Amino acid sequence: xxxxxxxxxxxxxxxxxxxxxxxxxxxxxxxxxxxxxxxxxxxxxxxxxxxxxxxxxxxxxxxxxxxxxxxxxxxxxxxxxxxxxxxxxxxxxxxxxxxxxxxxxxxxxxxxxxxxxxxxxxxxxxxxxxxxxxxxxxxxxxxxxxxxxxxxxxxxxxxxxxxxxxxxxxxxxxxxxxxxxxxxxxxxxxxxxxxxxxxxxxxxxxxxxxxxxxxxxxxxxxxxxxxxxxxxxxxxxxxxxxxxxxxxxxxxxxxxxxxxxxxxxxxxxxxxxxxxxxxxxxxxxxxxxxxxxxxxxxxxxxxxxxxxxxxxxxxxxx
Amino acid sequence: xxxxxxxxxxxxxxxxxxxxxxxxxxxxxxxxxxxxxxxxxxxxxxxxxxxxxxxxxxxxxxxxxxxxxxxxxxxxxxxxxxxxxxxxxxxxxxxxxxxxxxxxxxxxxxxxxxxxxxxxxxxxxxxxxxxxxxxxxxxxxxxxxxxxxxxxxxxxxxxxxxxxxxxxxxxxxxxxxxxxxxxxxxxxxxxxxxxxxxxxxxxxxxxxxxxxxxxxxxxxxxxxxxxxxxxxxxxxxxxxxxxxxxxxxxxxxxxxxxxxxxxxxxxxxxxxxxxxxxxxxxxxxxxxxxxxxxxxxxxxxxxxxxxxxxxxxxxxxxxxxxxxxxxxxxxxxxxxxxxxxxxxxxxxxxxxxxxxxx
Numbered sequence: 175x176x177x178x179x180x181x182x183x184x185x186x187x188x189x190x191x192x193x194x195x196x197x198x199x200x201x202x203x204x205x206x207x208x209x210x211x212x213x214x215x216x217x218x219x220x221x222x223x224x225x226x227x228x229x230x231x232x233x234x235x236x237x238x239x240x241x242x243x244x245x246x247x248x249x250x251x252x253x254x255x256x257x258x259x260x261x262x263x264x265x266x267x268x269x270x271x272x273x274x275x276x277x278x279x280x281x282x283x284x285x286x287x288x289x290x291x292x293x294x295x296x297x298x299x300x301x302x303x304x305x306x307x308x309x310x311x312x313x314x315x316x317x318x319x320x321x322x323x324x325x326x327x328x329x330x331x332x333x334x335x336x337x338x339x340x341x342x343x344x345x346x347x348x349x350x351x352x353x354x355x356x357x358x359x360x361x362x363x364x365x366x367x368x369x370x371x372x373x374x375x376x377x378x379x380x381x382x383x384x385x386x387x388x389x390x391x392x393x394x395x396x397x398x399x400x401x402x403x404x405x406x407x408x409x410x411x412x413x414x415x416x417x418x419x420x421x422x423x424x425x426x427x428x429x430x431x432x433x434x435x436x437x438x439x440x441x442x443x444x445x446x447x448x449x450x451x452x453x454x455x456x457x458x459x460x461x462x463x464x465x466x467x468x469x470x471x472x473x474x475x476x477x478x479x480x481x482x483x484x485x486x487x488x489x490x491x492x
Numbered sequence: 493x494x495x496x497x498x499x500x501x502x503x504x505x506x507x508x509x510x511x512x513x514x515x516x517x518x519x520x521x522x523x524x525x526x527x528x529x530x531x532x533x534x535x536x537x538x539x540x541x542x543x544x545x546x547x548x549x550x551x552x553x554x555x556x557x558x559x560x561x562x563x564x565x566x567x568x569x570x571x572x573x574x575x576x577x578x579x580x581x582x583x584x585x586x587x588x589x590x591x592x593x594x595x596x597x598x599x600x601x602x603x604x605x606x607x608x609x610x611x612x613x614x615x616x617x618x619x620x621x622x623x624x625x626x627x628x629x630x631x632x633x634x635x636x637x638x639x640x641x642x643x644x645x646x647x648x649x650x651x652x653x654x655x656x657x658x659x660x661x662x663x664x665x666x667x668x669x670x671x672x673x674x675x676x677x678x679x680x681x682x683x684x685x686x687x688x689x690x691x692x693x694x695x696x697x698x699x700x701x702x703x704x705x706x707x708x709x710x711x712x713x714x715x716x717x718x719x720x721x722x723x724x725x726x727x728x729x730x731x732x733x734x735x736x737x738x739x740x741x742x743x744x745x746x747x748x749x750x751x752x753x754x755x756x757x758x759x760x761x762x763x764x765x766x767x768x769x770x771x772x773x774x775x776x777x778x779x780x781x782x783x784x785x786x787x788x789x790x791x792x793x794x795x796x797x798x799x800x801x802x803x804x805x806x807x808x809x810x811x812x813x814x815x816x817x818x819x820x821x822x823x824x825x826x827x828x829x830x831x832x833x834x835x836x837x838x839x840x841x842x843x844x845x846x847x848x849x850x
Contacts, residue, residue, distance in 0.1 A: 380605050387622075
């Protein structure tokens with residue numbers, strides 16, 4: 175999600191003109207506010223750290239000498255067959271099958287981030303397209319699409335997700351699709367509302383009055399004004415998607431074992447948390463840190479884009 | 493602008509009995525007839541090439557709606573709009589596009605009428621892009637010429653609207669309207685959102701441009717002194733209809749419609765002694781709802797001269813005794829010299845019971 179100002183190319187072209195004045199647009203101003211926000215910096219750093227760990231997972235596995243699915247029944251389990259705690263050999267301890275928790279957590283970050291980002295992208299694109307069409311076209315199209323979005327939002331999503339997964343069988347793809355399906359309507363509804371209000375603005379009327387066609391009005395006048403709320407919603411959707419994936423994996427409906435996922439690890443730890451505190455703690459902390467960082471970043475992005483809105487109204491009015 | 497000879501007499505824009513109703517309240521079933529706001533209810537008007545026609549009226553009288561009907565931003569409920577000999581009243585957006593080159597509009601709100609996410613250069617260049625007139629460097633050069641023409645620094649091409657003052661933003665709006673070299677510009681309250689000190693600048697700019705580019709203006713305002721300053725002829729609207737239409741000087745010197753007289757008496761006078769001596773005509777009551785306007789003459793419930801005929805019969809907009817053909821008034825009993833409205837009471841000689849309920 176880059177925050178470059180729209181019309182960058184035009185601006186660069188203008189830079190050739192001596193003494194040309196380059197304006198500071200709404201995106202640029204938001205970016206400058208964001209850069210001065212310590213919470214934004216801290217949460218962005220956390221996300222980057224987790225992303226780096228996910229990317230470097232094979233290197234980390236190589237460095238500690240344990241693969242993500244390698245079971246060390248001799249050194250990774252006590253004589254009673256229980257997980258061993260953090261030590262020089264296993265920095266964050268092992269799980270119930272004698273696998274290295276640290277390695278599994280960094281591999282789990284790959285799944286979490288992948289599912290979070292891909293599901294969010296799918297949901298955002300679908301939400302923007304449907305919301306824009308509903309808000310712009312209005313009439314019967316709006317009626318049908320808006321009711322459909324309300325319907326999706328009113329589904330008991332966990333029950334339906336369980337049903338869908340049991341029909342199609344659990345897999346990474348179906349997890350992403352299920353999460354995207356239950357998330358796009360929230361964005362779609364906000365985009366529709368924004369479109370309805372922007373459609374009536376005088377600058378849209380001005381665009382009609384110079385002879386613009388519908389695509390131009392939709393993509394040049396309306397869409398850029400939607401990007402701010404969509405960016406905020408999308409940032410806040412990532413942690414929701416990550417938790418959704420963890421929930422599905424926890425219930426055994428998400429990504430299939432032995433692929434390491436944070437939800438799956440938490441699920442495995444259920445029978446061992448009394449004897450192995452590290453087993454639920456470290457995957458739980460990873461999940462917490464990731465979702466917290468994304469949520470705080472989303473809040474900061476919203477504050478940067480709309481400094482007049484208070485923190486108390488988190489995402490309610492955008 | 494008012495100093496010049498009033499137009500060439502050639503009709504550039506003709507409105508014929510234009511009606512625009514906005515339905516209010518949603519029935520459960522689409523298509524069911526509901527109440528409607530009768531924003532514009534039968535207005536006929538001619539705009540001559542080269543003139544400035546002022547259009548005044550209170551807030552909510554339908555001025556802006558009429559402007560949007562004339563520029564076909566609204567679809568008409570009934571009536572015809574004839575621009576430069578072509579009937580454009582039923583054309584689709586696509587069919588209207590060639591006419592947009594000659595018929596432009598300047599909007600009221602210098603903040604709302606510019607997209608905050610676009611640079612002013614691209615906003616002003618929009619008409620050129622839409623009509624495929626100029627691309628790339630050529631477009632940029634034309635836009636910078638336009639910026640210079642309206643008194644903006646062409647180096648500010650890449651700035652965003654938020655970086656300009658209200659007056660400068662309105663200049664951006666003027667530049668956008670001029671980009672296609674139109675024949676007619678409808679100015680919808682172009683200065684009412686601006687500081688008084690900035691108004692004169694924009695008005696002078698519009699006047700200079702009219703000279704330079706041979707423009708015709710329809711100038712809408714609720715500010716009577718501004719309209720007097722810029723207009724050759726002035727049309728006064730009340731509740732969706734025209735009350736009076738006259739050359740500016742004549743209208744301000746000798747209004748015939750009681751509503752117009754009352755409106756003019758409310759214009760502030762800078763001279764305190766004169767203001768002291770002058771008697772204001774205070775109208776009783778409020779403007780009735782345009783959803784359920786009074787029958788007959790729409791002004792009759794508030795009119796000091798109203799009689800039974802005003803309730804029964806809608807007065808046509810025609811020249812009244814002694815006035816020239818270019819000074820029609822929609823009143824059965826227009827003001828004569830010596831009429832004293834300031835001390836009359838609303839409803840006039842009309843028996844209370846006979847007044848139709850607004």
